[in-house]
C-alpha cells in the first residue's frame with residue numbers, strides 16, 4: 384500500500400493507542416516528521432514557567448502521535464478514507480478519496 388502523505392490541517396483518525404478511534408486536526412509535525420500533534424488528542428501535562436503575563440504552572444499540550452497510527456479522514460465520507468493520488472491536467476498531484484472522489488488538496 385502506498386503511504387499517503389499527511390499535511391497540516393488534515394483531519395485524521397487515530398488507529399491505535401490510547402486515543403484510538405478519536406479524530407482531530409493535525410496542528411504540526413515533529414521535526415523528523417515521524418509524529419504529528421493532533422488537536423486536543425493525546426494531551427500531556429507540562430510544567431510551564433510563568434511568562435511575562437505571570438501565567439504559568441501546569442498546562443496541557445498535545446502529545447505527539449506516531450504517523451503510522453494516523454489515517455486521513457475524508458471530509459465527505461466522514462470516515463477513514465482509502466486515499467490515492469491523481470495527477471491533474473495541470474500536473475499537480477492531489478490526494479483523492481477512492482470512495483467518493485473528493486479531492487483532499489486544493
Ligand SMILES: [Zn+2]
Pocket residue numbers: 457458459460461464480481482483484485
Ligand atoms: Zn470520501
